[in-house]
Amino acid sequence: MADGLAAGQDKIVAVVSAMSGTTGNLKAAMLDVNKQVSPSNLDSALATGEMLSACLLEAAISRLRVxxxxxxxxxxxxxTDSDFGRASIEGVDPNSIMTALREHDVVVAAGAQAIGQSGKVNVSRQKQL
Known part of the structure; x- marks a missing residue:
């Protein structure tokens, strides 16, 4: 893989999810602290599972000198809209991913999350437990 990427032959975008059990554990931890946690606060916490997976995969790939x-x-x-816990995509601007692909051979994207009209992170309908 690294040889092809080094020669500029291929570019990869990998979309990752949280590791098995992480989302459930994050939700349980949040509800242990506050059974009435706000949907925006819960979305922010749940998004960290995908962010961790993305960071771990980036670290592993970088060890290959890619x-x-x-x-x-x-x-x-x-x-997305700002319907926390049930966000729907309203638009996609591919510029950041395209820029990242021009500068890197691999882009790892944290899945199931986006930014709402309020500027806060939202999770998709499928991600919410």
């Missing part, structure tokens, strides 16, 4: 960057909801260019 140019890699990870992007999260704040830098992906995906915009």
């Amino acid at each position: 140019s890699v960057v990870s992007l999260n909801g704040y830098s992906l260019g995906i915009r």
Whole structure:
């Protein structure tokens, strides 16, 4: 893989999810602190599972000396409504991903998250438990 990437033959975008059990554990931890946690606070906490996966994969790929960057909801260019816990995509600006692909061989994207009209991270309908 690294030889092809080094020669400029291929570019990869990998979308990652939280590791098995992480989302459930994060939700349980939040509800242990506050059974009435706000949907925006819960979305922010749940998004960290995907962010961790993206950072771990970036670290693993960089060990192979492959140019890699990870992007999260704040830098992906995906915009949603601000319906926390049930966000729907309203628009996608591919510029940040395209820029990242020009600068790196691999882009790791944290899945199931985007930024709402309020500027806060939202999770998709499918991600909410």
